[in-house]
């Protein structure tokens with residue numbers, strides 16, 4: 001890898017924003033707002049049902065995209081179904097969820113510090129598989145949105161990671177070649193594979209020490225904490 005890095009592009013969910021943490025916080029807000037509906041359901045049951053509804057409907061979302069609103073209402077319906085509760089509340093639940101979830105203060109450890117530290121030295125951007133109504137708000141909630149010169153979201157751009165085109169688009173918006181942009185992300189299949197295929201050097205954020213899948217693509221760097229991204233960039237620049 002050369003020392004000619006000019007930009008750093010980030011994934012958002014589970015790289016900068018703790019998606020699961022925010023979901024659980026949002027669920028607590030929802031349980032409070034709808035306390036009569038959820039009376040007698042304990043928190044663990046709520047959490048299990050929510051995570052299962054999210055898993056099931058995320059699979060649907062990435063299969064055949066219905067409208068965004070539909071998929072969110074559908075998730076709320078599945079959630080209520082799993083708890084044996086009245087599905088008539090699904091619309092209101094889905095609406096409240098979209099309102100509170102991206103406003104939860106749920107950074108991945110060191111996210112704002114890293115972005116702030118890199119901002120004077122690199123152009124910064126985001127490449128995320130996500131929906132615009134929640135994703136911009138998450139970056140605003142984290143207090144870092146203004147640091148990003150480009151924010152490319154799959155559901156606005158029309159192409160998702162790991163397709164190389166979404167990475168090329170972001171590099172192009174910054175006026176950079178792919179090899180000048182380091183990509184930082186937690187998903188091996190979407191982030192590491194996609195960005196490497198697009199010709200970007202990649203830092204795999206792997207906080208849980210997972211084994212990389214055997215997919216014939218290797219990352220350039222691997223870190224367990226976001227603070228280590230800064231250390232890597234310091235080393236690269238000094239060589």
Ligand SMILES: [Mg+2]
Pocket residue numbers: 011012013014015185186187
């Ligand atoms: Mg991610």
